[in-house]
Structures are given as C-alpha cells and as structure tokens.
Amino acid sequence: MRKVAIVGVSCTKxxxxxxxxxxxxxxxxxxxxxxxxxxxxIDALYVGNMCADKAQEQxxxxxxxxxxxxxxxxxxxxxEAACASGGAAIHQGFTAVASGLYDTVMVGGVEKxxxxxxxxxxAALMMAENREYTGFTGITFVGLNALVERLYMETHQVKHxxxxxxxxxxxxxxxxxxxxxxxxxVSLETVMNSPLVADPLHLLECTGIGDGAAALVLCPAERxxxxxxxxxxxxxxxxxxxxxxxxxxxxxxxFQATRKAAESAYKLAGIGPWDVDxxxxxxxxxxxxxxxxxxxxxxxxGKGARxxxxxxxxxxxxxxxxxxxxxxxxxxxxxxxxxxxxxELTWQLxxxxxxxxxxxxxxxxxxxxGGVDSTAVVHILRRTN
Amino acid sequence: MKPIQQVGIVGYGAxxxxxRIKAAEIARVWGVAGDRFPIDEKAVVGLDExxxxxxxxxxxxxxxxxxxxxxxxxxxxxxxxxxxxxxxPSGTVVAEAIGATPNVLTADYEFACKAGTEAFQTCIxxxxxxxxxxxxxxxxxxxxxxxxxxxxxxxxxxxxxxIFGLRSENTLALVEGTYSYVTDTSDFWRRDGEFYPCHAxxxxxDPAYFRQIKxxxxxxxxxxxxxxxxxxxxxxxxxxxxxxxxxxxxLGFSTEKIKPGLLSxxxxxxxxxxxxxxxxxxxxxxxxxxRILMVSYGSGAxxxxxxxxxxxxxxxxxxxxxxxxxxxxxxxxxDYAVYARHRRKIQA
Numbered sequence: 132m133r134k135v136a137i138v139g140v141s142c143t144k145x146x147x148x149x150x151x152x153x154x155x156x157x158x159x160x161x162x163x164x165x166x167x168x169x170x171x172x173i174d175a176l177y178v179g180n181m182c183a184d185k186a187q188e189q190x191x192x193x194x195x196x197x198x199x200x201x202x203x204x205x206x207x208x209x210x211e212a213a214c215a216s217g218g219a220a221i222h223q224g225f226t227a228v229a230s231g232l233y234d235t236v237m238v239g240g241v242e243k244x245x246x247x248x249x250x251x252x253x254a255a256l257m258m259a260e261n262r263e264y265t266g267f268t269g270i271t272f273v274g275l276n277a278l279v280e281r282l283y284m285e286t287h288q289v290k291h292x293x294x295x296x297x298x299x300x301x302x303x304x305x306x307x308x309x310x311x312x313x314x315x316x317v318s319l320e321t322v323m324n325s326p327l328v329a330d331p332l333h334l335l336e337c338t339g340i341g342d343g344a345a346a347l348v349l350c351p352a353e354r355x356x357x358x359x360x361x362x363x364x365x366x367x368x369x370x371x372x373x374x375x376x377x378x379x380x381x382x383x384x385x386f387q388a389t390r391k392a393a394e395s396a397y398k399l400a401g402i403g404p405w406d407v408d409x410x411x412x413x414x415x416x417x418x419x420x421x422x423x424x425x426x427x428x429x430x431x432x433g434k435g436a437r438x439x440x441x442x443x444x445x446x447x448x449x450x451x452x453x454x455x456x457x458x459x460x461x462x463x464x465x466x467x468x469x470x471x472x473x474x475e476l477t478w479q480l481x482x483x484x485x486x487x488x489x490x491x492x493x494x495x496x497x498x499x500x501g502g503v504d505s506t507a508v509v510h511i512l513r514r515t516n
Numbered sequence: 517m518k519p520i521q522q523v524g525i526v527g528y529g530a531x532x533x534x535x536r537i538k539a540a541e542i543a544r545v546w547g548v549a550g551d552r553f554p555i556d557e558k559a560v561v562g563l564d565e566x567x568x569x570x571x572x573x574x575x576x577x578x579x580x581x582x583x584x585x586x587x588x589x590x591x592x593x594x595x596x597x598x599x600x601x602x603x604x605p606s607g608t609v610v611a612e613a614i615g616a617t618p619n620v621l622t623a624d625y626e627f628a629c630k631a632g633t634e635a636f637q638t639c640i641x642x643x644x645x646x647x648x649x650x651x652x653x654x655x656x657x658x659x660x661x662x663x664x665x666x667x668x669x670x671x672x673x674x675x676x677x678x679i680f681g682l683r684s685e686n687t688l689a690l691v692e693g694t695y696s697y698v699t700d701t702s703d704f705w706r707r708d709g710e711f712y713p714c715h716a717x718x719x720x721x722d723p724a725y726f727r728q729i730k731x732x733x734x735x736x737x738x739x740x741x742x743x744x745x746x747x748x749x750x751x752x753x754x755x756x757x758x759x760x761x762x763x764x765x766x767l768g769f770s771t772e773k774i775k776p777g778l779l780s781x782x783x784x785x786x787x788x789x790x791x792x793x794x795x796x797x798x799x800x801x802x803x804x805x806x807r808i809l810m811v812s813y814g815s816g817a818x819x820x821x822x823x824x825x826x827x828x829x830x831x832x833x834x835x836x837x838x839x840x841x842x843x844x845x846x847x848x849x850x851d852y853a854v855y856a857r858h859r860r861k862i863q864a
Binding site (some may be wrong): 147149151245249327340 | 716
C-alpha cells in the first residue's frame with residue numbers, strides 16, 4: 132500500500148444556504164479544494180452524502196458532481212453511510228490512492244438539509260436505523276440518543292451538567308471559526324435552560340439543521356510536494372460497524388464500532404490516544420461526544436463527561452477537542468461532516484487554523500459516526516516536515 | 517415612489533375583537549412543554565364577527581377621525597386573505613355599510629399579509645391624481661392556523677382602516693413616499709379550496725420576511741435620503757413577537773421606536789391588519805412633526821414601505837374614536853373549547 136497525503140482542502144460555511152443548490156454547494160467546495168491543491172486534474176471522485184435522495188429527490192451524485200466541477204467522464208460515485216458518509220468517502224478515496232489505482236482523488240461531502248421541514252429531516256435521518264423494527268415506531272434520532280443519555284446518567288450516576296459541557300466547549304471554539312453555523316459562545320446555564328427536545332436532551336445539546344460542503348484532494352505521499360508545501364499524511368483510515376439497531380446490542384453504553392475503528396487506527400499509526408494533539412469527535416448530541424471519548428480510549432466507562440467538565444477537551448487542555456466548533460457549533464451537514472472534520476484537522480496540522488490554532492499540533496484524529504455508532508470511521512493524520 | 521400631489525392620512529381607525537386566548541392554553545391542549553411561545557395571547561372573533569364586520573368597525577372609526585361625509589369616499593379597498601365570500605367582494609359590503617355607495621370604486625386585494633398596504637398605495641395614487649377626493653384602504657383578517665400547527669399560536673383577528681386625501685388642514689399624517697419590494701418566494705401559501713395555509717418553516721424567516729422588509733425599508737430610505745435616525749417610530753409587520761424586534765434591531769431602530777406599535781405579543785398576527793394596526797397605535801401617541809416608518813410584509817412575497825410625517829391636527833383627532841391600546845385592554849379570555857367554536861373548528 133502506498134502512503135496517502137492530503138494536499139488540498141476546503142469547505143463552505145455551514146448554514147441555511149437557501150439560495151444555493153446542492154450541486155452549487157459541492158461545486159464551491161470542490162473547486163476551492165482543487166485551487167488549494169494547485170491542480171485541475173482529478174482521477175476519481177467520491178462524494179459523501181446521506182439525504183439527497185429525500186431532500187432534493189436527487190440520486191446519482193457521482194456523475195452529477197463530477198460534471199458540476201468540470202470533470203465529466205471522471206470515475207465518480209456517491210458513498211453513503213448515514214452521518215458517517217463523509218468519513219466513509221474519505222476511506223474510499225484513501226484506499227483508491229493507497230492501492231495505486233488512482234493518483235489524485237477528490238473526496239467531497241455535501242448535504243442540503245434545509246430543503247426539508249424539521250419533521251422531514253427527522254424522518255430522513257431515521258433512515259440510518261433499522262426501519263423494520265425501530266423506525267416504524269416513530270422514534271427519532273433525538274429520541275434514541277435521549278434514551279442513551281438517560282441510561283448513562285442513571286448507570287454511572289453522572290450529572291447532566293457534566294455531559295452538557297460538551298456543547299459549551301464546542302460553541303466557545305466555533306466563535307472564532309468563520310465557517311461555523313453557530314459562531315457564538317453559550318453558557319452551561321443557557322444549554323440547561325434551553326427547551327427540552329426529548330427528555331433529558333435539551334435543544335442546545337443537539338446539532339442544528341444545516342447545509343454545507345467540504346472537499347479534500349488526496350494523492351500518493353511521494354508526490355505530495357508537487358501540489359503543496361504542507362502535505363498532511365493520512366496515517367490511518369479505518370472503518371468499523373456494529374449492530375445497526377440499538378435494541379440488538381448487549382451494551383448500549385459502549386460505542387463498539389468506534390472502539391474497533393480506533394484500535395485498528397492506533398495500531399496502523401503506531402500511536403495511542405494521548406499521542407493525539409488535536410481531536411475531532413462526532414458529538415451530534417452531547418452524550419455521543421461523551422461515549423465517543425470513552426470508546427476512543429480517553430477515559431474509562433462512565434468518566435468521559437469529566438473530560439469536558441474538567442477542561443481537558445478545551446483549547447489548551449490535555450486533548451483539545453472539536454477546536455473549530457464540532458458538530459454542535461460548526462454544524463452538522465450530515466454527509467459532509469466527516470470531510471469537515473478532516474479538513475479542519477488539516478488546517479490545524481498545517482498551522483493554518485487561525486485563532487483556533489493548537490500550537491505545535493503534529494497528530495490529529497477524527498471520529499465520524501453513522502447512526503448511534505452503527506458505523507464509525509476514524510482517521511489519524513500527521514504533519515510531515 | 518412619490519405622489520405627484522402631496523397626499524396624507526385624514527382619518528384612521530382600528531378594531532380588535534374582544535375575545536382572547538392565551539398561547540399557554542393552546543400549548544396545554546397540544547401537550548407542548550415549556551413556557552416560551554411566539555406570543556402571549558391573541559385576539560379571537562366572536563360568533564357574529566368576520567373580516568367584514570371588523571372592517572366596518574374600523575372604517576366607522578376612520579370616518580369619525582376624518583370628519584368627512586362617507587359619500588366623499590371615491591374608493592373603498594379591502595385587503596384580506598380571509599374573505600367571508602370566495603366570490604363576492606367584501607368591499608361592497610363595507611362601502612354599503614358605511615354609506616359610501618354607489619359612486620365608489622371597490623375591490624378586494626390579496627397579497628397575504630400586505631394586502632392592506634397595497635390598498636394604501638392605490639388610494640394614495642388615486643387621491644394624488646385627483647381621480648378621487650378620498651380613498652379608504654382597509655387591512656383586515658380573521659386568519660386561521662391549522663390545529664396543532666405553530667401558526668395556531670399567532671393567527672389572529674383584527675383590522676385597521678385609513679382614509680387618504682390631498683394635503684390640507686385635515687391631514688393628520690403626510691405621505692412622504694412609498695417603496696415596494698417583491699420576489700417570487702414561496703414561504704407561506706393556501707391553495708384554492710383549502711381551509712388552512714401551509715408554510716415552509718424556517719424558510720419564512722431570513723429569505724422571506726427579513727429579506728423583503730430590509731430591502732423595502734432600505735430602498736425607501738435611500739429614495740427619500742433618510743436614515744433610521746431620522747425616524748421617531750417604526751412599524752414592521754408582526755407575525756410574532758420576535759421578528760419585528762429582530763428586524764428593527766438589524767435595521768438600526770431601537771426598541772423604543774417600535775414599542776407603541778408592537779401589538780403582536782398581546783393580540784397576535786392579524787395578517788393584513790398587522791402593520792396598519794401598528795401604524796394606528798403609533799398615531800395614537802405620536803406628536804406633530806414626528807416621522808414614522810411602516811413596512812408591511814406579505815408572503816409570496818413582498819413588502820411595502822411608507823414614510824409618514826405626523827401633522828398638527830393629530831392631537832384633536834385621535835380621541836374622536838377608540839385608541840388601539842384601549843381596545844387591547846378590553847378583553848375577555850376564552851378557553852380552547854370556546855375558541856374552537858368561535859373559529860368554526862367545531863359546529864353544532
């Protein structure tokens with residue numbers, strides 16, 4: 132296998148892009164990534180997306196987006212793994228370059244959720260669970276995660292406020308990210324006083340509905356300097372799945388897919404969790420952030436919430452996490468989120484994260500989740516000097 | 517747009533039905549948790565009231581303040597989206613009831629919540645051109661929201677009538693100019709034959725309400741070479757309590773400037789009646805020489821902006837008919853069951 136580097140990244144601001152189509156969103160990010168990589172040549176395109184079939188009644192995104200960025204005829208496919216679609220697309224792009232099949236590969240993620248009404252968004256996202264046994268009951272993803280949060284608090288006797296601190300951390304970081312959907316700080320009190328969406332989950336513990344697109348250009352590491360002076364190497368790209376439906380799991384409070392993907396990634400990269408300088412976790416809900424931290428090996432079971440509450444995940448903390456706002460405050464344009472995470476880590480490792488720069492960051496890790504950890508994708512990136 | 521000859525408001529009147537339902541009562545019925553609602557309470561019609569009866573009440577009050585013979589009205593336009601008859605003008609009934617028939621121009625206007633201010637513009641133009649001596653424009657609605665829908669909290673009943681004529685000693689507010697901004701934006705609609713409207717959720721915000729109002733307001737101010745600081749008061753369409761406050765802040769108007777005309781928290785969204793009623797409430801307390809900005813918003817979508825300068829005779833005229841805030845305070849609370857009967861959601 133060849134080593135793979137990231138040589139171009141870009142993203143659009145996450146938000147309500149009422150006047151921009153799905154295709155135009157992708158085009159904006161894709162063309163900017165090509166500019167960033169100083170290349171007009173793309174051998175293959177992988178597009179991460181979950182909901183276009185429902186939201187825009189648009190399938191066949193591979194051919195559509197290849198054409199949109201001026202590259203008709205390029206091998207191109209859509210990759211779908213629910214909210215992990217973006218991470219899964221990167222994994223596909225990585226394997227394509229690593230195998231030697233393609234040299235310059237674009238990986239994009241795009242989602243436009245605001246074409247749907249809120250209840251339609253909930254229905255679209257429920258496609259990530261088992262329709263036959265779970266979705267048909269009418270429960271939403273907020274509902275599923277609320278059950279997990281309640282169980283976690285009861286089982287481990289954890290205060291709700293500790294879990295909710297994850298949202299406070301995200302918002303603080305997003306305040307200085309020009310691409311963030313919610314670039315403002317919120318207090319813990321504000322989070323805890325926000326309306327209940329599904330008991331015990333409050334509104335400000337949940338990601339909003341947003342549109343956005345992000346893109347990367349990958350190439351073999353040995354050719355990276357042809358494109359950029361600051362290539363970032365992908366040390367590991369792993370993907371794992373667990374039981375799709377929550378009701379089939381023996382243990383609802385352990386993210387098995389994340390644990391498996393992370394163990395493989397640490398092994399491939401030859402590092403442990405605390406060797407990571409900057410971390411992106413998939414905190415679609417505060418409780419998902421907590422369980423992700425535990426599964427990634429940053430704490431034992433039942434202690435993950437303390438990481439945020441004690442300030443360990445804050446900028447300047449022991450493991451700076453979601454340094455540009457995470458899902459909660461940068462935003463969660465579903466199928467693009469995994470690509471946003473890796474684009475943001477690339478900026479951090481290049482030293483180009485502006486006010487949010489983690490000083491001297493050399494190793495970054497991103498964890499992207501589909502469903503309630505039914506799919507997990509982990510990427511470990513390293514600066515190469 | 518500026519009239520060729522100077523035109524002003526010579527009379528105005530508003531009417532708010534007596535009944536109120538609290539937002540908390542609607543939330544109770546639908547099992548909605550919390551205590552944060554788009555408004556506090558809204559006005560509801562009685563069993564014998566509809567758009568036409570509200571328009572007539574408001575028109576009578578406007579005539580009292582105008583101190584004119586109704587026969588002098590050359591035009592009566594009613595802007596509404598809740599006409600009692602799908603085919604048969606509301607304007608004819610109103611004109612007949614106030615004694616303005618038969619030599620009168622009449623039509624009903626529809627442009628969601630800005631139908632009333634479209635009638636303003638027509639009357640201003642007719643009076644300015646000399647085609648009519650006085651023209652009456654009424655913005656009125658008895659809007660309905662689908663049970664359980666977010667709109668049910670706000671869709672309310674009320675209206676206001678304004679009489680326009682050439683500038684004279686009888687003018688209580690002079691029209692400086694008007695400006696319209698219209699785009700094809702489907703944020704809220706009701707198909708033919710449907711009883712309840714549909715809306716596109718958050719799309720009704722930034723790309724619809726806020727865009728149109730801001731473009732109309734800034735367009736008018738540019739045309740008249742005025743700044744927000746030149747206005748003493750501002751009235752924006754009031755679909756809920758939050759939107760008018762937010763758009764005022766964005767445009768650079770303080771809370772104090774919108775306060776006299778901000779009725780939505782206590783009477784709800786009276787649709788085509790909304791911004792005209794806000795203007796009426798503002799005229800109830802404005803002093804001569806003060807300038808008022810009014811911007812309506814109609815889904816579909818568009819905004820009409822107006823600049824008025826209050827004239828001397830406002831003080832002697834305002835007490836010739838009931839003031840708006842007095843009607844706000846004249847109320848009787850009903851529960852959801854009575855509300856359902858009044859709004860014909862249940863029938864014997």
